Amino acid sequence: MRSWMKLNTFRKQMFVVYTSMMLFILLTVGIYINVQVSRLLQTNAEKHMENTAVQSIANVELLMKQIDTFSSQVATNAMVQSLLQDSYNGKQASFDQLQLLQQEVRKLEAYQQGIKAIEIYTLGHESYLPISNERLDERYVQQWIELTDQAAGRLVWTSYNDKFPNSIVTMRNIRLMNQSFQHVGYLVVHVDLSLFDLSLLTDTGQEQADYMWLTDQQGHVIFTNAGDSLALPEATGAMDVVDIRNQDYFNVKRSIPLAGWELSILTPVTKATEGLALLRSTIIIFLFVSSVLFLILSYFIAERISRPILKLIRAMRGARLGGLKHIDASSQTIEIAELNNTYNQMVDSLQALIQVVYEKEILQSKTELKALQAQINPHFLFNTLEAFYWELEEKGQSELAEVIVAMSGVFRYVITKQDSDQWVTVGDELEHAERYLLIMKMRLMERFEWQIICQESLKQVPIPKLMIQPIIENAIEHGIERNLNPGRLTILVRRADEAPQLVISVIDNGPGFTSEQLHKLTHELAQDAAPVAHQQDKDKHLGMGLKNTNQRLKLYYGSSHQGLFIKSSQQETEVGFHIPAQIREEMV
Known part of the structure; x- marks a missing residue:
């Protein structure tokens, strides 16, 4: 029994689905029929009470007109x-x-x-x-x-x-x-x-009789067949349901305009809806019998459909244990027969590929050996730079030695652990940017000054690796180097005012972008488009560097990220981006 509770086979799932669908349909139809018949019976009850009220009012008005005619004759x-x-x-x-x-x-x-x-x-x-x-x-x-x-x-x-x-x-x-x-x-x-006396309109001898009250303008009873022990219940004029002596009654009230009197009629709900209980019993019996029949039918349908699949599973399991062999099981069902043929074709293909895979294993081993040898090269580069550093220290070239150390740090940051360290902290990125700027300082000498502004509390925020350096390269190449005056570059890290985010921006005092360049570059970043082919090489390089950074931001932070923002004038250019300000305990 417990195994049937786990719907882990195709047969069980089909059985449950078919049974649930059929039961749902039967239940829906039963409820719909019950509601419609109940509504019909209530409508008939309303018509019955309305006819009784109309007939009673007509009789009372006829008597009133007779009295009116008689009094007119006397007068x-x-x-x-x-x-x-x-x-x-x-x-x-x-x-x-x-x-x-x-x-x-x-x-x-x-x-x-x-x-x-x-x-x-x-x-x-x-x-x-x-x-x-x-x-x-x-x-x-x-x-x-x-x-x-x-x-x-x-x-x-x-x-x-x-x-x-x-x-x-x-x-x-x-x-x-x-x-x-x-x-x-x-x-x-x-x-x-x-x-x-309106008693002729109601059969008071029945077990479920209608009650009537005829009252004047002040509510005094003129006629009633309910006796003195039963008080007139209140009514709104619509089809109310009131409880009298633990029995529900439909209560309807109508006015008699000639005298301002009112006629109230109470009809037992059971009398108005008689036959509904029989209908409900019939619906319940029908649902029960139909459910049993559908359970049996669903079981046989599920068994008939799942039996060929079970045969196919057993045949494939035997083929797995005994090696790759063709399946000889046949089926009259087109889908199952197609599965058998497809499996046999797959066996033929796998047997043909085994030899190819075996031959490629030798080539794979050679490739892995070459990869191990290639891992020695970065260490050789770092050791060589370390040797240069100590040689320059001995000769008193401390400034040049610092540049060598910075270059070694740049190479080590970029080359090592490329697969594992995709995320670093803002502090790591700023240290790498500082080493890179130290190298650029040696090349540009007195023409270049730089500064990094960042609070210590913000340096632990995670950021994708190598996100700031491409922006610095563009700022130096297309801003600082084109400026005839001394260049100044600022890396600014601050909190955003409107959201829990950091704003990281690179600001230079270069000539900035032209309006045409800024428009094209902004459009390409927004559309994730590559620079057009007819642009100059320097524009292509500028667009590709910033476009790659823009795409990486959306790759790491989602397509909804706004990417890079660019602000440029003739005196200053700012390129930056936003990242979430929360600190992760474990970086991706």
Whole structure:
């Protein structure tokens, strides 16, 4: 079992890859189907609740319109209009007239269900129906009366009041039809709450039934099938999910514009998403069965593909142990057959090359011997220079002896350990530069002065070997030697202001570059291009020396390094570069 955990064979890797891909596809498809079906079921639930809400609201609005029509018939009745017109003109109705008014209204009431009481008041709030001494403003809230006056003849649905526990009070102005709709009184209709019973729209006998709440402007419940033990949850108007008695419900709220009422419907989530559990179980069983089948299929596919490769490996292993021999194993697979043929051709080629390699071993031995002999030459050169030094010391030529010592140091720094010492310190480079400048001082005599400026703390920073000398050579050859006045050369090592870097620059007081030379040289350094062939030899040498240094900087510090920078005028030329200022414990 532990060996199978190591995916170190082609067969195991193919098995794992095929199985992972198939499982990923199956899992993705299963999740996608589950999400889409869940979304579809939720959409159907929303449509169901929306249809229920629309139907319920339509029923309530129909009842309200019936009440509105009925109240309009009462308000425009000829007897009601006549008595209230007399009252408006100052003539009080007699008791017999009020009796006849009551009988007339009762006839109209017989044709409308859900009416508990009808009341008629004069403009001065006196009661005509029923016949009593209780005034309109004493019986009802002043706010309701004001809303009725503002409605200007339209029916006003008031909010629930504990004084009338089983009815909803509606009011409207009575206006004269033959006198420009003059306001002459008030009509009050008490509507029975049972008229708004919406239980027929919901099957309360089911285990998972919908709950409904019909509430007025103040939030008082007009109708509900949830009973008193269940409170109306809050809703935003969207498809909310609320928890009631440890069961989730979709909660939807809709408004009834005619009265400012609101209808809230709660549908169990399990009812809206019934069938989803069965779907998920089916998907899980399908994934399990498909995964087992894909595991078996992947194993056989991996075995079929890897078996010819294993045969080839065993054949090649036997050929390695018994010498270079042809592989006789054959395969019907084109790729494996091509591998066999290629291996057999390689065996033929190797056997042909063995003789060549054997013959070259003798030549290699001779070459190594010559290389050992060549290593003696630098030591011979150093010993000869040492002999010159002691001879000059004995003859009192101390200055010339110092030049010989400097030359020996230059040769030793350049020639020895070229492969191992590719990195040195800034201090080593400055010492080598000082020995080189001492030799140049002997050649230029009084025409040449130089100085090196560098803090001791900066001398331990690593730098590639022989990075400063090519710049000094260019400065002397193309700056100092072309200057008729005494030449001055400065090697300056300082820290950069903007970054943790060192700036190493060589400054001379030569005539500097011409604008054309500086432009071409800067362009060639930026493009890593060699000097063009038609330039003069001195320009070629100048470009090649600085270009080699520029390329080495990018080789050691990366292609993003900016390389050399050149600043030149008629009085002074500065050539330098930046290197990282950190000190390495072990140089490359």
